[in-house]
Amino acid sequence: MNIGDVAEKSGLPPKTIRYYEDIGLIDPLRSANGYRSFRAADLHKLAFLGRARALGFSIEDCRALLQLYEDESRTSAEVKLIAEHHLQEIDLKIAGLKEMQNTLAALVDACAGDHRPDCPILESLADG
């Protein structure tokens, strides 16, 4: 398979796939013409990476997860640890965003949004 095929099948853009090779996440073969030649296993890895990234795992987490996936002697505890850390970060991010959301929603609500210059949003930013 050429890169276009795996791009379509994995849902990842060719640029991203080349990038993943660059940083050592995958290692496809090369055809005589220099084109990357992807095996089923490569496609499988890319799909794995796509799903892990969609869950918000960092590239380094993905690298670790992929290694664990391929390591028969892994323990599920190792995997779970990574996932739990990541879940915590997601929780924190959500909490932060919700605070912004609350504050901002109140300000937007209080703002008339008309032709006049008076604006609680600006006032809040200006004076805390």
Place this chain on the structure above:
Amino acid sequence: MNIGDVAEKSGLPPKTIRYYEDIGLIDPLRSANGYRSFRAADLHKLAFLGRARALGFSIEDCRALLQLYEDESRTSAEVKLIAEHHLQEIDLKIAGLKEMQNTLAALVDACAGDHRPDCPILESLADG
């Protein structure tokens, strides 16, 4: 005031303050020795920026908000528009994160986290 003072008072690191000058958000005076010399108005702007950034506004949004703040002939509608757009993006981000959170929490929950290699997390990443 020197940069250290405004850093402390605004809560922004000196590096960030220099960066904000670089990109034209502020324009402090210079003392004879080349040090930046901040007026009260500069500090005020920095505090404004700090609060806007804390609400998640992009630098370009901050620039626009600052301009509106200083423009007596602004309308609150202009301000509100920016805030509403940003609020929408926050909503979207939260929604995305919550989806991750749901999926991931279920997987973490299903994972034994023991010495065995079997792991629903990896299985889910591998097979969709």
Place this chain on the structure above:
DNA sequence: CCTTGACCTTCCAGTCACTGGAAGCCTTAT
């Protein structure tokens, strides 16, 4: 045989909002 178009290749630069570090000047206190 030639051309066209759709692939593919590499490499460089840009994104966003900083942040770290190096090299060197200025000020204050000892």
Place this chain on the structure above:
DNA sequence: ATAAGGCTTCCAGTGACTGGAAGGTCAAGG
């Protein structure tokens, strides 16, 4: 005289791509 601490500039790196340029390859049609 020197040491500490604060200030300056400039360059490079962060994460995870993404866009674009310049050029090689391949299959189909004329």
